Amino acid sequence: MGWTNTSVAAALLLLLLNAVTGANAQIPKLKVDLQSPASIKSAAKVVAANLMTYYRGDEPGQTPGILPGPPPGGDYYWWQAGAMWGTIIDYWYYTGDDTYNKEAIRSIVFQAEAPQNAFMPVNWTASLGNDDQAFWGMAAMSAAEVNFPNPAEDEPQYLALAQAVFNTQASRWETQHCNGGLRWQIPQHNGGYNYKNTIANVCFLNIAARLARYTSNDTYAQWAERTWDWSEGVGYIKPDFNIIDGAHVEANCTDLNPVQWSANAAILIHGAAIMYNYTKGEERWKRRVAGLLNRTVEHFFPDGIMVERPCELEDRVQCNVDQHSFKGYMHRALANVAIVAPFTRNDIVKVLRTSTTGAASSCLQDGTCGFRWNINDYDGDRNRGPAGQQMSALAALSTLLLDQDHVNKGPLTNSTGGTSLGDPTAGSNIREIEPLAPITTGDRGGAAIVTVIVLVSFVGSLGWMVGPWAES
Ligand SMILES: *[C@@H]1O[C@H](CO)[C@@H](O)[C@H](O)[C@H]1NC(C)=O
Numbered sequence: 001m002g003w004t005n006t007s008v009a010a011a012l013l014l015l016l017l018n019a020v021t022g023a024n025a026q027i028p029k030l031k032v033d034l035q036s037p038a039s040i041k042s043a044a045k046v047v048a049a050n051l052m053t054y055y056r057g058d059e060p061g062q063t064p065g066i067l068p069g070p071p072p073g074g075d076y077y078w079w080q081a082g083a084m085w086g087t088i089i090d091y092w093y094y095t096g097d098d099t100y101n102k103e104a105i106r107s108i109v110f111q112a113e114a115p116q117n118a119f120m121p122v123n124w125t126a127s128l129g130n131d132d133q134a135f136w137g138m139a140a141m142s143a144a145e146v147n148f149p150n151p152a153e154d155e156p157q158y159l160a161l162a163q164a165v166f167n168t169q170a171s172r173w174e175t176q177h178c179n180g181g182l183r184w185q186i187p188q189h190n191g192g193y194n195y196k197n198t199i200a201n202v203c204f205l206n207i208a209a210r211l212a213r214y215t216s217n218d219t220y221a222q223w224a225e226r227t228w229d230w231s232e233g234v235g236y237i238k239p240d241f242n243i244i245d246g247a248h249v250e251a252n253c254t255d256l257n258p259v260q261w262s263a264n265a266a267i268l269i270h271g272a273a274i275m276y277n278y279t280k281g282e283e284r285w286k287r288r289v290a291g292l293l294n295r296t297v298e299h300f301f302p303d304g305i306m307v308e309r310p311c312e313l314e315d316r317v318q319c320n321v322d323q324h325s326f327k328g329y330m331h332r333a334l335a336n337v338a339i340v341a342p343f344t345r346n347d348i349v350k351v352l353r354t355s356t357t358g359a360a361s362s363c364l365q366d367g368t369c370g371f372r373w374n375i376n377d378y379d380g381d382r383n384r385g386p387a388g389q390q391m392s393a394l395a396a397l398s399t400l401l402l403d404q405d406h407v408n409k410g411p412l413t414n415s416t417g418g419t420s421l422g423d424p425t426a427g428s429n430i431r432e433i434e435p436l437a438p439i440t441t442g443d444r445g446g447a448a449i450v451t452v453i454v455l456v457s458f459v460g461s462l463g464w465m466v467g468p469w470a471e472s
């Protein structure tokens with residue numbers, strides 16, 4: 001089902017012919033009727049199968065749980081597979097297709113890495129950001145919220161895994177610079193350790209809010225509040241609800257990087273909507289959710305179809321592999337918001353529908369989908385992370401099935417049937433990757449060398465690739 005050389009060549013030829021002649025491409029498109037749940041399910045199944053052709057972790061000799069990588073060994077950083085399993089969990093929740101469940105369970109357990117079980121595998125230290133860890137943590141949290149089949153009793157459980165991510169991150173909250181916040185990277189020798197970025201902080205807020213709602217333990221909610229207040233105070237959440245990318249500790253977080261990625265807005269609005277629900281509709285959180293939704297729709301859904309604005313320009317796409325996966329997080333987040341903050345439902349369903357129409361129009365019959373959703377055609381974009389755009393199209397199709405009884409009941413909690421077992425102390429005794437001892441002069445040479453070879457993840461992109469990008 002994936003790209004064979006022949007199909008690539010054929011597709012290229014047809015695209016070329018199309019460009020030259022202006023005739024409609026004859027590549028068969030994916031057929032789907034978005035009014036029909038059965039049709040959405042069968043289209044999603046084809047796109048899911050296509051996505052999973054990029055996953056090799058189930059083959060002999062391969063590492064369970066990961067997509068090929070990290071660069072230069074393959075296209076994908078470790079975090080993206082965490083996001084992929086989250087997408088697969090949602091796919092099962094919305095469609096009932098359990099084809100990939102076993103592999104998802106095995107992957108989450110394996111990459112949690114015993115005995116710490118906190119999604120901090122030694123292998124991926126060189127690209128381990130708080131956001132990377134959190135994408136796996138959010139997948140575990142989703143699994144708990146939807147009663148995804150639990151791992152065996154002697155294996156780590158989803159709720160405890162999310163708590164381990166929360167506990168390790170809460171212990172990294174640092175007030176010495178910028179009066180609080182999480183840094184981007186976890187190991188202090190990683191490039192980007194000096195960046196306090198929005199994604200690390202909104203992921204933490206997201207997990208904290210969901211743990212509060214799931215366990216009814218208000219300590220988590222207080223952390224979500226604190227993280228919102230800090231992010232707003234330091235200027236990452238703007239009064240007009242634009243969400244910017246972050247700033248550096250050397251400048252006490254005053255050198256704001258204004259680029260607006262959809263992933264930041266998506267993870268934040270999801271967390272805010274959960275807080276709205278947890279607080280039984282507090283006005284403060286309602287205002288925040290409404291403001292974020294308004295700005296999100298205006299900014300990221302021009303003409304109702306999602307566009308990753310900093311890098312998806314009218315005349316060219318310069319989004320990297322990470323960014324090719326962002327649209328799916330927005331669709332999944334908004335579907336959750338519609339459910340837990342019902343006052344948003346009509347607006348959200350409307351935009352999910354128009355945007356998914358665009359997503360579906362980017363797909364070919366074999367489930368290959370494009371990155372651009374607003375050209376009513378497959379864009380031929382396959383060099384920078386096809387798995388990411390497959391995840392996005394899959395998320396768009398799946399979440400359009402939100403109008404089902406089990407979904408309308410909302411994410412489960414410990415008191416409404418959620419069966420995942422927790423451990424409030426999970427992750428609290430683990431050894432951090434490096435002690436936060438001051439770097440001595442003797443260490444600096446070594447540190448510099450380590451930094452040079454370090455592979456930055458989620459985003460070298462989020463942090464540094466802002467230069468020539470048009471932003472409005
Ligand atoms: C770490 O890498 C080794 C060597 O490739 C592999 O055997 C092991 O399964 C990996 N562990 C994780 C958690 O990916």
Ligand SMILES: *[C@@H]1O[C@H](CO)[C@@H](O)[C@H](O)[C@H]1NC(C)=O
Binds near residue numbers: 252
């Ligand atoms: C650093 O930033 C924080 C948060 O904006 C602020 O509260 C604090 O006063 C600043 N410290 C310095 C030394 O400027």
Ligand SMILES: *[C@@H]1O[C@H](CO)[C@@H](O)[C@H](O)[C@H]1NC(C)=O
Binds near residue numbers: 217219425
């Ligand atoms: C609530 O969560 C906090 C933070 O993890 C933890 O310290 C506390 O023990 C929890 N309370 C209960 C009753 O589980």
Ligand SMILES: *[C@@H]1O[C@H](CO)[C@@H](O)[C@H](O)[C@H]1NC(C)=O
Binds near residue numbers: 294295297298
């Ligand atoms: C956002 O709010 C503004 C001002 O209230 C309003 O004019 C606009 O229509 C809203 N946009 C959306 C997409 O809801």
Ligand SMILES: *[C@@H]1O[C@H](CO)[C@@H](O)[C@H](O)[C@H]1NC(C)=O
Binds near residue numbers: 280343408410
């Ligand atoms: C919280 O979510 C549930 C599930 O969707 C919903 O029934 C309830 O109305 C929500 N609470 C508020 C205050 O909107």
Ligand SMILES: *[C@@H]1O[C@H](CO)[C@@H](O)[C@H](O)[C@H]1NC(C)=O
Binds near residue numbers: 215414415422
């Ligand atoms: C979850 O519910 C079970 C059964 O009602 C209870 O024993 C357990 O303490 C609860 N756990 C949390 C974290 O509240």
